[in-house]
Amino acid sequence: MTQSIPDTMQAITYGEAGTPDSLRVTTLPVPRPGPGEVLVRVMAVGINRPDIMQRKGLYPPPPGASPLLGLEVAGEVVAMGTDLPANAFPAPGARVCALTNGGGYAQYCTVPAGQCLPWPTGFDAIHAASLPETFFTVWSNLFMTAGLKPGESVLVHGGTSGIGTTAIQLVRAMGGTVYATAGTAEKCALCTALGAKAAINYRTEDFPQRIRDLTGGAGVNVILDMIGGAYLDGNLRALATAGRLVIIALQGGAKADGVNLARIMTRRLVVTGTTLRPRDAAYKAEIARQLEDHVWPLLGRRAIRPLIHATFPFARVADAHKLMENGTHMGKIMLDLQHPPTDTIR
Numbered sequence: 001m002t003q004s005i006p007d008t009m010q011a012i013t014y015g016e017a018g019t020p021d022s023l024r025v026t027t028l029p030v031p032r033p034g035p036g037e038v039l040v041r042v043m044a045v046g047i048n049r050p051d052i053m054q055r056k057g058l059y060p061p062p063p064g065a066s067p068l069l070g071l072e073v074a075g076e077v078v079a080m081g082t083d084l085p086a087n088a089f090p091a092p093g094a095r096v097c098a099l100t101n102g103g104g105y106a107q108y109c110t111v112p113a114g115q116c117l118p119w120p121t122g123f124d125a126i127h128a129a130s131l132p133e134t135f136f137t138v139w140s141n142l143f144m145t146a147g148l149k150p151g152e153s154v155l156v157h158g159g160t161s162g163i164g165t166t167a168i169q170l171v172r173a174m175g176g177t178v179y180a181t182a183g184t185a186e187k188c189a190l191c192t193a194l195g196a197k198a199a200i201n202y203r204t205e206d207f208p209q210r211i212r213d214l215t216g217g218a219g220v221n222v223i224l225d226m227i228g229g230a231y232l233d234g235n236l237r238a239l240a241t242a243g244r245l246v247i248i249a250l251q252g253g254a255k256a257d258g259v260n261l262a263r264i265m266t267r268r269l270v271v272t273g274t275t276l277r278p279r280d281a282a283y284k285a286e287i288a289r290q291l292e293d294h295v296w297p298l299l300g301r302r303a304i305r306p307l308i309h310a311t312f313p314f315a316r317v318a319d320a321h322k323l324m325e326n327g328t329h330m331g332k333i334m335l336d337l338q339h340p341p342t343d344t345i346r
Contacts, residue, residue, distance in 0.1 A: 003041070005078055011068055011106035011310040012317050018056040020321040025314070030105065030108045031066070033081035036281070038090055039108045044129035045104040045322045046072040047333040048162065049249065050277065059288060060279045070104020071277070074110070074119065074129035074231065075337075081110075090116045099132040099284060101277065105317065107337060110196045114285025117292055122299035130306040130332040134305040135295060137248065139274055140287045142167065143174070145274055146244045150175030155211060155238060157181045157231065159191040159199060160330040161247070166226055168194045168294065169304040179214060181207050183327075190330055194307075208237035219243060227252035236263045236271075247273035307331030310325055313339060315325075 010028045015022035022268035053059035053171070059065055072099040077090045090096045096116040103109045110222055119128040119192045142148045156167045159180025171178040172195035180191040181202045198214050200207045211220055219240035220308045230252030235245050236259065264271060276284070298304045311330040312320040320333050 005108070006111055007315060008051070009107040011160075012070075012316075014055050018316040020055075020231065020325070023055070023318045023321065028106070031103065031110045032078055033151055035083040036114075037079050037081040037113055037114050038077045038084075038096075038116065039081075039304055040073055040075040040096060040098060040109050040111055040116075041077035042073045042075040042104065042107055042109050043336075043338050044074045045335045045337065046129050046162070047072050047317075047324050047335065048072065048133045048252075049324065051105075052321060061093065065101040065277075066103030066110075067103045068103045068105050072129055072132035073100055073104040073109055074125045075109075077116075078108075081113075084113055085180035088113075095119050095128075097128040097131050097260070099136050099276075105335070114281055114283040115288055117288055122302075123242055123299070124153050125338060126308060126334050126336060127280070130162070130308060130334060133163040133320045134332070135170075136284065136287050137163055138167045138170055138209065138224070139291055140276060141246045141248055141274055141293065142222065143172065144287070144290070145272060146222045146224075146246050148174070148176060148222055151177075153177040153179070153215065153240075154206075155220045155223045155235075156179070157202075157223070157225050157227055159196060160187040161195075161226070162332045163224075163226065164191070165307045165331050168196050168216075171195075173298055173304050174294075177218065179211060180225070181269070192277070200285055206234075208234040210296045213280040215240070222246070224248065228252035229256040231258045236260070236269060237276075238268050239267065242268045244270045244271075247271070248275075250280055250344065254331035288326055309333055311336050 008027050010025050011028045013026045077094045098111040098116040100111050154171045155165050158164045159182045168178050178196050179198050180196040181200045182188045183203050191199035202209045221243050223235050223245045225247050226249035229251035309329040311334040314337045
């Protein structure tokens, strides 16, 4: 049965100040799906660090993307664009989780159909919405870009972030050995509970030396890094011969001083970096298909699970952003759109 789609919706916008308190609930037109897109009635959305960066004016959306925040949603497909095959997934009425190109902080969001996945068996909207951004990012970087193989070892920085908790579990599930860094004893304990062989407190330990000690001097095969410049030299020292470093964010800066580049040559290291948001729809659709084949069955039988730190009502998005910025969270921060938002944020 075709649902009635309203002309307007409530969405989160932000002011020029770029602070969490500049976020506001605003009435906007409901977007219409273009060719190859579906319209999703959003039930839940995940908060991610790129949202924080975009709000601050440091991470503008790519050309053609929605200017609204929000890169992952779960909800129900309510309309289809053109150029979509008949009887193909997702059809109207399908419950999907999706990697968006923006626009998720709203009651309705358009998404390329290839970036949609079904809710894993037994999942609710909050848990389904927590999956796309982290699972697309981890799978594409560790298994597609770095070519991680069973039996190899990985160091994951930020082990209790959404990316980190996902990476620890996926590496273990795929037959690898994983180590992680975190900033407190409590966070380190969570990393090992999720499957890390060891967790390193980066505030009190030298992580490259600790990795060498843990691996008998060999180092790890792959490092997934979201710190950037501040960790580059340490990452090179922690890699095994022919190791691969994949940089996915620059929380520690874009420049690195005093780095010994000879290590890259003498140890045959590969240093690369990726950003997922600007990649084309075909690439993201390929990630989705690989996730559905290799990872969604693991989620369905609870061999791996998303870790939810906190869920906020839609109108308390400012509080969710503040929690993300203070860095105390362990796992995902979510917004629940299944209850009507208020007109203002307190």
